[in-house]
Amino acid sequence: MSVAKKEYKRITVKTLVDMKANGEKISMLTAYDYTMAKIVDGAGTDVILVGDSASNVMAGHETTLPITLDQMIYHASSVVRAVSRALVVVDLPFGSYQSDPKEALRSAIRIMKESGGHALKLEGGKEIKESIKRILNAGIPVMGHLGLTPQSIYKFGTYTVRAKEEQEAMQLLEDAKLLERLGCFAIVLEKIPAELAKQVAASVSIPIIGIGAGNGVDGQVLVLHDMLGMTHEFHPRFLRRYLNLYEDMTQAISQYVDDVKSIDFPNDNEQY
Known part of the structure; x- marks a missing residue:
């Protein structure tokens, strides 16, 4: 049974918890630049994730590991400038939090101060x-991530x-119950x-977002x-392509080239 969509002027971490309590599903998409984030936000998406997947789709790396803290701040800043409604969540990149809680806090503070991200x-x-405890103690909202964690791909091997x-x-x-106890939203x-x-979703009171x-x-x-079908080589079972922009964009660009020539x-x- 579908639940009526409530209008929210601004999505906050509290909004998401309330949405779960009310049985309203949460929509979340990635964005990495101003133009795309403007469209995603304007279409009514609840959460925009500035994902370290930018390492793959924006920079062409095989994994998410190479992207740096500075690069994440750049992408997050671009997204934040475009958004008026959605909650903007930013990935802490590999190497910026795993080994040293003090380094994790420094990384978190840099992202929040320099990008304007919300969580x-x-x-x-x-x-x-x-x-996580150090970051939360500083008043910074944290979203957890369990299951397949791409930053650990070399440990998993697949x-x-x-x-x-x-x-x-x-x-x-x-781990999900622990993250809730720690204070993740x-x-x-x-x-x-x-x-x-x-x-897991039934066992905790905080929202569980699936992929x-x-x-x-x-x-x-x-x-x-x-x-959007811009990446055409990727075919996991969970992916639904709502457009086929790879073919549409290729055709449009080819037509432009022909018209110029x-x-x-x-x-x-x-012309003027």
Whole structure:
């Protein structure tokens, strides 16, 4: 059963908790630049994630690991300038929080001060709890991320579904409860069995946002470039392409090239 969509002038971390309590699903998409963020925000998306996936879709890296703190601040600043409604969550990049809680706090403060973002997202559970505690104690909202955590891809060795075995599933559930106790306002669950994700969502009072985690959670997130069909080589089961911009843009650009070479562009009405 669908729930009537309530109008919110501005989405906050409290809004998301209220949305879960009211049974209203949460929409979340990535954005990395001003122009795209303006469109995503204007279309009514609740949360915009400035993801470290910029490392892949914007910079062409194989993994999310190479993107730097400075680069994340640049992308986040561009997005924040475009947004008037959505909550802007920024990924802390690999190496900026895992080993040293003091370094985690310094990284978090830099992003918040220099980008104007509204909250941060960190990957991991109990192994990073001290970093999360320091950031939360500074008054910075934190979104967790469990399941497939791309910053740990070399440890996993594969992008296949996580937590299929009982031991890992139980650890994920415990980590979700820990993140809630620490004070995280929401958790992303990536590429885990739908039944487990549904169980996690029912076990905590904070919103659970899924990507490849079924429809029993409190909201969904996709990478913008994937759902618009700009990246055409990527075909995971969880991805629904709402457009095929790769083909449309290729056709448009090819037509432009032909028109320039044939002196069809600009025509008499397109010059001064």
